[in-house]
Amino acid sequence: MLTKKARLRIFYLTLLSFFVATIIFLVLKSLEENVVYFFSPTEIYYKSNISLNKKIRVGGLVKEGSVKKKEKGINFVITDLKNEIIVSFTGIVPNLFSEGKGVIAEGKLRDKKYFITNKILAKHDENYMPPEVSKALAGTK
Amino acid sequence: MFKNFLPNKILSINNKLINNLISLMIVILFIGFIYAIFISPPDYIQGDAVRIMYVHVPSSFISLGCFAIIGIASILNLIFKIKFMPLIAKSLAPIGAVFTLISIATGSLWGKPTWGVWWVWDARLTSMAILFCFYIAYMLTWKLITKYEKAKKVSTIIAILGLFNLPVIKYSVDWWNTLHQPSSITLTSAPTIHYTMLFPLLIMLFGLAIYSLVIFLMQYKSELIKFKISNKKK
Known part of the structure; x- marks a missing residue:
């Protein structure tokens, strides 16, 4: 053929x-x-040639119970369930920012465990459901 | 199925089929809109912003699908020299380009309230912007190059190169860290989207797919007629 x-x-x-x-x-x-749009705390932990002066983005979940209010902002912990980074944020918190949800912070590292930022983005995951279902799921946990 | 796209068949399709498709499309899109806007529930985090998804996701599917067909048609033309393949590809380009634009625009509208920004240069969004550039480049070659044979060759190259971008778009959210979330609907596992939201999404996808088919049939028909006329002149 x-x-x-x-x-x-x-x-x-x-x-x-x-x-x-x-x-x-x-x-x-x-x-x-x-x-890559952002690094996870584990990637930063293993990164050897990290620059403290360059702007980078760190992403992960906001650790439950880690959000602490401070003057003109908040402190919280970004975790990927293996490693953690403390984040110091100055500015207005986005609406969808909440504990246990995804977040991406743009700023500079002070050291490998401490990140200073004035811009955070709320990351949405691939789960979509009505509020009642979400409540029911939380109830079964 | 394949034979139905042969030139003679298309030309003999009377406008009745197109009219029937249009009526079907209106009904389905009407149901889809009602379902998406009034019946489906708000999301547990995003609230009503989730309704943007019912246009955003089908548009993205169609924009990728159109380019896939353009690429495959171009390859088939290159290998087998099938005369009507470039015409199919040419007719699909504007549809895909418009849906790419809709996808990007609705994505921005969703991104602002959800992420906090209109646009970021993450892998998914950037590769989608590249797809739009490929569509523009593809359509421009047909517009700017007046000699049919030459335009066909250049556009074929663009289409085949653009084809490599498609897996990058599809898997960008899995290969790299992106701000854009991974797919909720996959072939391998259960959808991570509740069925009350999946249902209107599928209706909208079906409705917009029929819309694309209608526009394609009209476009393809007129391209065929133009092609025949220009061949007769010679």
Whole structure:
């Protein structure tokens, strides 16, 4: 069914696709530091060449019971359930910020365990449900 | 199924089919809107902002789907030299581009109250912006290059290159840390979206898919007619 020409074209196209895919993979791999939108506390913990002057983003869950009010902001702990980072935030807290939910903070590290920020974003997870269902789920826990 | 897209079949499709599809679309979209806006519950965190999803997610699906078909049609044309494949691809491009724009716009509207920002350069949002650029580039080659054969070649290259972007969009939320949440509906596991919200989402997807099909059929038909006329002139 396939003519010789068509077969040749399939061969070249496959070859070309393979190389293009490799190029894209290598480019993305080498740019990984920039492609990731935020680092988790564990990634920061294991990172060797970390700069304290560069702006970075840290993301994870707001640890339950860790939010403490201070003047013009809050302190809280970002956790990925393995490692934790204390975050000192100055500014207005977004509406959807709450304990146990995802958050991303943009700012600078003072050291590997302490992060200073004036911008936090609430991260929404992939769960969607009506409030009653959420209450019922919380009741069964 | 495939034979139905052959030029002669399409040209013989009378406007009755398109009209029927339009009536079906109006009914489904009406039910979908009512369901999405009034019947479905608010989300436990986002509240009513969740209703944006009923337009956002179907638009994203369709924008990715259209480009996938454009890419595949271009490959089929490149390998087998099937004459009407570029016309199918060309007809789909504006639909996909519009839905990409809708997806990005509704995403921004949702992002502001939920995340706290309109736009961020995370992997999902950036790759979606790249998809939009591919659509624009694809359509521009057809507009700017007047020689049909040449326009076909250049647009085929753009379509095939753009195809590599699709898995990046799809898996960006799994490969990298992104602000955008991972998919709620996957083939491998149960949806993490409650059925009272999944249902209107699927209705909307169906309705907007029919809308896309209607626009595509109209566009494809007129492209075929244009193609035939320009061939006769020679």
